[in-house]
Amino acid sequence: MATTRSAHTVWEGDLLKGSGVVTFDSSGIGQQAVSWASRAEQANGKTSPEELIAAAHSSCFSMALSNGLTTGGNPPTKLVTSADVTFQPGEGITGIHLTVEGTVPGLDEAGFAAAAEDAKKNCPVSQALTGTTITLTAKLA
DSSP, rough: OOOOOOOOEEEEEEETOOOOEEETTTTTEEOOOOEEEHHSOOOOOOOOHHHHHHHHHHHHHHHHHOOOHHHOOOOOSEEEEEEEEETTTTEEEEEEEEEEOOOETTOHHHHHHHHHHHHHHHHHHHHHTTTTTEEEEEEEE
16 A cells, blocks of 8 residues: 655745745644755754755665565664765755664674665665665664
C-alpha cells in the first residue's frame, strides 16, 4: 500500500527579506519558520530545505541500514546517523555526507561498511537524490 506524506509552506515577501512557515500536515508535529537567511547564512532558530532533507535522509538511511543488517543476520542494537547537506547560494545543493556509527554484535568493520554502502545506495531518499553526490563515513562503535 502506497503512502503519501504532506507538508506545506506559506511564504510572504521577496526571497532575501521574506520568510515562511513550513507546516507538517501528515504528522501534525507543528510548524517551523524558514527564511533565506536561515538557508544561506545562520539558522537563528529557523529551518531550511537542506535541514529538512538532512532529517529525511538520516532517518531513511538508518531504517534501510537497520533492515539490511537484520536481513543479513546481524540486527543492530543502535545506529546513530547524521546527514550534512551542503548548500552553495547560486549553485544549489552541492553534496550530502552521511556519517553512521553502529553497535552491531557479531559484525566486523568491513561487514558494517558494506551494509552501510548498500543502504546509502538503496534507501528511497538516496534514490530520490541521485543527482547529488552522496558520501559516507561508517564505523562501529
